[in-house]
Amino acid sequence: MATASVATHDTAHDHHDHEHHDNFVTKYIFSTDHKMIGKQFLITGIFWALIGGLLSVLFRLQLGFPEMNLEWLRPLLGGWITETGQLDQTFYLALVTMHGTIMVFFVLTAGLSGTFSNFLIPLQIGARDMASGFMNMLSYWFFFVSSVIMFISLFIKTGPAGGGWVVYPPLSALEQAIPGSGLGMTLWLVAMTFFIASSLLGGINYITTVINLRTKGMSFSRLPLTIWAFFLTAVIGLLSFPVLFAAALLLVFDRSFGTSFYLSDIYIGGEALPNTGGSPVLYQHLFWFLGHPEVYIVLLPALGITSEVIATNSRKPIFGYKAMIISMLGITILSFIVWAHHMFVSGMNPFLGSIFMFLTLIIAIPSAVKVFNYLTTLWRGNLIFTPAMLFSIGLVSFFISGGLTGIFLGNSAIDIQLHDTYFVVAHFHLVMGSASFFGLVAGVYHWFPKMFGRMMDARLGYVHFWLTFVGVYMVFFPMHYIGIAGFPRRYYSWTGFEFSNMYTDLNMFVSVAAIITFAAQFIFLFNFFYSMYRGRKASSNPWRSTTLEWTTPIVPGHGNWPGEIPTVYRWPYDYSKPGAEEDFIPQTVPLSATPESNLPHEQEQVKTEMEIIKDESEALVANEAKES
Amino acid sequence: MYGFLIAVGVVLLLSIVWMVYRIQTLVSVVKGSDKKIASGSNKVNAFLFLVFLVAVGGLMFWYSIKEFDNYQLPIASEHGVVTDRLFWITMAVTGVIFIITHILLFIFPYKYQYREDRKASFYPENNKLEVIWTTVPALVLTVLVITGWMAWSDITAPAPENAHVVELMGYQFAWDIRYPGQDKVLGDNDYRLTSAINPMGIDFTDQKSVDDFPSPKVVIPKGEPVLFKIRARDVLHSVFAPHMRLKMDAVPGMPTRFWFVPNKTTAEMRAELKNPDFNFEIACTEICGRGHNAMRRVIEVVEPAEYQKWLTEQKTFLQMNPALAEGIEVEVKEVAEIQ
Numbered sequence: 001m002a003t004a005s006v007a008t009h010d011t012a013h014d015h016h017d018h019e020h021h022d023n024f025v026t027k028y029i030f031s032t033d034h035k036m037i038g039k040q041f042l043i044t045g046i047f048w049a050l051i052g053g054l055l056s057v058l059f060r061l062q063l064g065f066p067e068m069n070l071e072w073l074r075p076l077l078g079g080w081i082t083e084t085g086q087l088d089q090t091f092y093l094a095l096v097t098m099h100g101t102i103m104v105f106f107v108l109t110a111g112l113s114g115t116f117s118n119f120l121i122p123l124q125i126g127a128r129d130m131a132s133g134f135m136n137m138l139s140y141w142f143f144f145v146s147s148v149i150m151f152i153s154l155f156i157k158t159g160p161a162g163g164g165w166v167v168y169p170p171l172s173a174l175e176q177a178i179p180g181s182g183l184g185m186t187l188w189l190v191a192m193t194f195f196i197a198s199s200l201l202g203g204i205n206y207i208t209t210v211i212n213l214r215t216k217g218m219s220f221s222r223l224p225l226t227i228w229a230f231f232l233t234a235v236i237g238l239l240s241f242p243v244l245f246a247a248a249l250l251l252v253f254d255r256s257f258g259t260s261f262y263l264s265d266i267y268i269g270g271e272a273l274p275n276t277g278g279s280p281v282l283y284q285h286l287f288w289f290l291g292h293p294e295v296y297i298v299l300l301p302a303l304g305i306t307s308e309v310i311a312t313n314s315r316k317p318i319f320g321y322k323a324m325i326i327s328m329l330g331i332t333i334l335s336f337i338v339w340a341h342h343m344f345v346s347g348m349n350p351f352l353g354s355i356f357m358f359l360t361l362i363i364a365i366p367s368a369v370k371v372f373n374y375l376t377t378l379w380r381g382n383l384i385f386t387p388a389m390l391f392s393i394g395l396v397s398f399f400i401s402g403g404l405t406g407i408f409l410g411n412s413a414i415d416i417q418l419h420d421t422y423f424v425v426a427h428f429h430l431v432m433g434s435a436s437f438f439g440l441v442a443g444v445y446h447w448f449p450k451m452f453g454r455m456m457d458a459r460l461g462y463v464h465f466w467l468t469f470v471g472v473y474m475v476f477f478p479m480h481y482i483g484i485a486g487f488p489r490r491y492y493s494w495t496g497f498e499f500s501n502m503y504t505d506l507n508m509f510v511s512v513a514a515i516i517t518f519a520a521q522f523i524f525l526f527n528f529f530y531s532m533y534r535g536r537k538a539s540s541n542p543w544r545s546t547t548l549e550w551t552t553p554i555v556p557g558h559g560n561w562p563g564e565i566p567t568v569y570r571w572p573y574d575y576s577k578p579g580a581e582e583d584f585i586p587q588t589v590p591l592s593a594t595p596e597s598n599l600p601h602e603q604e605q606v607k608t609e610m611e612i613i614k615d616e617s618e619a620l621v622a623n624e625a626k627e628s
Numbered sequence: 629m630y631g632f633l634i635a636v637g638v639v640l641l642l643s644i645v646w647m648v649y650r651i652q653t654l655v656s657v658v659k660g661s662d663k664k665i666a667s668g669s670n671k672v673n674a675f676l677f678l679v680f681l682v683a684v685g686g687l688m689f690w691y692s693i694k695e696f697d698n699y700q701l702p703i704a705s706e707h708g709v710v711t712d713r714l715f716w717i718t719m720a721v722t723g724v725i726f727i728i729t730h731i732l733l734f735i736f737p738y739k740y741q742y743r744e745d746r747k748a749s750f751y752p753e754n755n756k757l758e759v760i761w762t763t764v765p766a767l768v769l770t771v772l773v774i775t776g777w778m779a780w781s782d783i784t785a786p787a788p789e790n791a792h793v794v795e796l797m798g799y800q801f802a803w804d805i806r807y808p809g810q811d812k813v814l815g816d817n818d819y820r821l822t823s824a825i826n827p828m829g830i831d832f833t834d835q836k837s838v839d840d841f842p843s844p845k846v847v848i849p850k851g852e853p854v855l856f857k858i859r860a861r862d863v864l865h866s867v868f869a870p871h872m873r874l875k876m877d878a879v880p881g882m883p884t885r886f887w888f889v890p891n892k893t894t895a896e897m898r899a900e901l902k903n904p905d906f907n908f909e910i911a912c913t914e915i916c917g918r919g920h921n922a923m924r925r926v927i928e929v930v931e932p933a934e935y936q937k938w939l940t941e942q943k944t945f946l947q948m949n950p951a952l953a954e955g956i957e958v959e960v961k962e963v964a965e966i967q
Contacts, residue, residue, distance in 0.1 A: 168914075263880075264881025264882070268861075280864055280880065280881070281882065315748040316748040317752040320752075345877055350784030358773055362769070365769065369758065378733070385742075390673060404722040408722075412780045414711055414718065417712075417870070420914065459652070462672075470680070481698075486868075497911055499701065499870050575750075576750050577750050
């Protein structure tokens with residue numbers, strides 16, 4: 001631990017120069033620095049987002065323009081374009097599957113938690129680095145291996161996994177059922193195993209760091225909401241990912257070693273299989289025991305980031321700091337006991353359905369509280385629309401739109417009709433996909449100056465926001481209509497049925513909107529990479545924010561603070577405090593230095609604070625005496 | 629040649645955009661507006677939120693009303709009336725919340741956009757407000773949960789004794805349909821008996837199988853309870869009858885069921901919709917492979933009398949394929965020989 005022995009500014013500085021002679025490999029590749037690991041996750045996440053987005057454009061072409069001749073895609077897709085110039089039906093299912101897997105795990109889990117938990121936890125709690133830099137590095141490289149394997153699976157002859165991102169057996173267990181369940185599925189399982197290991201290594205680190213390495217004065221009640229969110233996310237991941245691992249392991253056994261955990265009474269490909277006694281529903285229980293918490297694993301960090309961005313750019317304290325924490329705690333706990341609402345019509349006991357309907361609708365309450373708190377934070381603020389702020393407001397909008405449709409789906413009676421239709425697709429793409437994605441983008445815009453010491457271009461950010469915000473609504477809002485009309489998901493084409501032989505115009509509209517939205521992301525990409533090298537130089541606290549990361553040098557080196565780690569004296573949301581000169585007071589400013597703006601109860605704390613400061617300076621003097 | 633021209637055009641366009649962008653950046657640096665806390669763009673963004681609220685909100689209302697008859701599927705079962713009522717009640721409740729929250733969410737940015745002369749109000753908490761907006765949603769949700777739970781309990785309660793049984797078996801990529809025949813009881817089945825001539829794996833040594841008969845479509849009587857017994861032969865499937873508001877997974881190794889009361893005949897629905905070609909349909913809603921989108925069957929709802937007549941007209945499996953009967957005889961012979 002680098003935190004322990006730093007004494008005065010000067011010695012710390014010398015220390016620094018001696019210790020770290022990074023070469024290219026240790027600095028950019030096998031780095032143990034949390035900031036570099038965060039950036040590695042971010043860049044990999046962006047890469048995957050492009051792949052995942054591209055896959056969605058491919059299948060949207062099929063859904064919006066089923067008659068279109070896709071011969072021009074042959075150089076890219078080869079044999080997956082049929083002789084008549086259509087997309088192969090099996091490959092369509094593989095596209096849907098890989099789009100889901102990539103977006104949920106590789107972009108929104110790794111890209112969001114991996115980037116911001118790594119980058120922000122030490123900076124915002126005042127730590128030199130993660131508790132274990134080495135484990136942190138392993139976490140990224142496990143993820144990298146996982147990525148490579150998943151990427152390879154896109155190119156094999158039988159195609160990648162094609163049973164939907166949930167990979168329900170028996171479809172995913174039997175190669176006879178769909179070609180993607182052969183080698184593609186094997187690679188999927190191997191990749192996910194590495195991915196889970198990566199998540200766990202990261203999660204243990206985040207939890208340990210938040211609990212143990214907070215700087216002096218940084219009590220849990222003074223943590224920024226980002227840190228609370230990352231902390232609780234890591235707890236959820238740590239408790240739920242192992243269950244997915246178990247589910248995957250049993251699936252491997254069923255696939256390769258002839259066990260019957262999930263398989264029973266199957267006649268396929270002209271033969272009756274010997275497996276009996278297994279239950280496909282068991283897999284669904286295990287999968288959704290991760291699968292539902294996973295929703296919050298991707299959503300909570302985004303909500304944390306938004307809380308921070310909205311407070312900063314409203315120049316107001318986040319409304320109901322404690323209520324926000326309690327809501328997140330509530331969501332964390334409840335997220336473990338709602339999983340079976342994905343299975344109302346799976347054939348499980350309907351009594352279980354009643355229980356899970358009840359629990360599911362409870363989880364709407366903390367979510368509602370969060371929304372109302374965001375709104376009240378905006379109310380009577382002094383709002384500055386940085387790109388990060390725009391994306392945060394967009395997130396709140398998606399969170400409302402997608403969250404409300406969850407009330408339909410959580411009601412088992414209504415879910416009978418809506419389950420596995422486009423209504424579900426619209427719901428989760430808004431509340432989990434787009435909301436989390438907006439949180440990710442908001443985070444990038446907001447902390448880019450800290451990551452690279454330069455500013456992203458704001459006007460390109462505005463264009464990016466408006467195109468994406470309108471685009472996302474144009475893509476996903478119409479899906480509610482076709483969902484209510486009963487269009488099933490994962491359909492290559494709907495023309496085979498009378499009830500769904502309509503809305504070709506709406507599907508075309510959605511596809512066009514999807515393509516435009518995807519294209520708009522290249523504005524962001526350009527902005528990101530251009531600004532990294534040529535952007536305007538950032539000032540040390542460009543958003544005039546209160547949190548600790550803005551007290552580091554503009555581009556922090558190893559150990560984050562050249563001298564001693566600053567002490568924290570107040571909560572992170574002292575914006576526009578009455579009496580204060582500026583409209584923000586950083587966490588490092590002692591209450592005793594701001595008598596003009598202290599609230600009555602804070603005035604009392606000043607006394608104890610003075611004592612602490614006195615003790616501390618005495619200790620410091622004693623230390624110095626010893627060293628010299 | 630065209631490709632080349634287009635490429636040149638695109639390059640030109642991009643470079644013009646690039647130039648404009650650079651010039652604007654330089655101008656803003658010269659003006660010093662990049663140093664300001666909030667530039668003129670702040671006003672534009674604030675205003676755009678209002679535009680978004682009005683334009684997209686208007687679009688939503690317009691389309692929702694215009695298309696109502698298109699996306700609102702006609703209902704043809706008794707419980708469907710209940711679940712649809714719940715759906716629209718939930719829509720009303722959430723719709724109000726949706727509209728109020730979005731009006732606030734987009735008006736606040738306009739109203740409270742940055743002004744140098746104003747300071748945001750320091751308003752960190754208000755426990756009374758928090759309690760209100762915890763309890764109000766809790767109460768509303770309680771009502772929704774209880775009504776939903778009551779409907780769900782009714783729908784999933786055991787089927788009445790007199791329910792007409794129809795068996796649906798999903799396989800890649802179709803549904804096979806079996807009726808229990810005169811004894812009203814389905815014969816045993818065993819997946820190991822499945823073969824080209826016996827795709828449902830029916831055990832014809834079971835007496836109850838003798839009068840079982842297949843059908844290319846589901847025929848059911850109006851106004852009487854119908855019980856779908858659902859199973860799958862290879863992978864997961866899901867029976868979805870959108871007009872009946874009916875959905876239940878078909879699981880290999882675990883038979884499932886769903887009972888309901890159809891309340892409109894196909895003929896009535898055709899008259900109502902003025903569409904003589906209308907049919908009730910069954911689709912598959914659990915991904916099952918290449919032909920997932922092709923598992924169509926027709927449901928024909930008829931008057932009870934007509935249904936009884938139809939029942940008597942059907943030929944059993946054994947009548948249709950004597951080879952199946954031969955199989956039994958052989959087995960019976962074998963058993964006899966052993967004895």
